[in-house]
Amino acid sequence: MSKILTDxxxxxxxxxxxxxxxxxxxxxxxxxxxxxxxFYVFLWGLYFLAYKNATPISKxxxxxxxxxxxxxxxxxxxxxxxxxxxxxxxxATALILAEAYLMLIVPLFMIVGILGxxxxxxxxxxxxxxxxxxxxxxxx
Numbered sequence: 529m530s531k532i533l534t535d536x537x538x539x540x541x542x543x544x545x546x547x548x549x550x551x552x553x554x555x556x557x558x559x560x561x562x563x564x565x566x567f568y569v570f571l572w573g574l575y576f577l578a579y580k581n582a583t584p585i586s587k588x589x590x591x592x593x594x595x596x597x598x599x600x601x602x603x604x605x606x607x608x609x610x611x612x613x614x615x616x617x618x619x620a621t622a623l624i625l626a627e628a629y630l631m632l633i634v635p636l637f638m639i640v641g642i643l644g645x646x647x648x649x650x651x652x653x654x655x656x657x658x659x660x661x662x663x664x665x666x667x668x
Contacts, residue, residue, distance in 0.1 A: 549574065549582040550589030550648035557593035558641040561634050564604045568597045584666030585653045589644060591663050592656045599659070600637055604629065 553574055560567035571594055579590060607625045615621045640656050647654035653666055 547583045547586045547651075549578045550586035551645065552578075553586070553590040553593040554641060554645035554648045557597050558638065558645060560597045561600060561637055561641065564601055568601045571597050585651065586648070588653055588655075588663065588666040589648050592644070592654075592659055593641075595659050595663065596637060596640070596656055600633065603633055 553571060556567045556571045556574065560571065571590075575590055575594060579587060582590065607629055611617060611619075611622045611625060644654045644656065655661070655665070656663075
């Protein structure tokens with residue numbers, strides 16, 4: 529059974545299609561998993577430049593990617609601190625911690641990032657598992 533959209537719903541859908549803030553935020557989040565820190569700064573730049581004029585769904589994507597990007601960046605910083613305070617970079621500990629990050633953390637967040645990116649490209653909302661329940665849903 530198809531639903532008849534109101535004029536306001538059609539206008540909101542058109543605005544969402546034209547707003548690429550959520551898509552760019554998801555792309556920056558995915559890039560931050562591999563190039564930690566640089567794209568997290570870009571996410572904050574996107575927040576300050578585009579959040580005010582973004583649609584509710586794009587705002588939701590942006591807020592979630594900021595939180596998830598912050599978590600992954602914090603994990604990398606903590607791993608580096610542990611490595612520096614223990615055995616240094618030329619050690620088995622460093623190798624094991626780096627492998628744990630690259631084989632466990634990155635794929636988990638990458639899957640969520642790719643799902644969010646595909647939804648953002650389509651102009652649809654996506655809620656990150658665990659993180660999404662702490663961030664307010666879009667109004668639309």
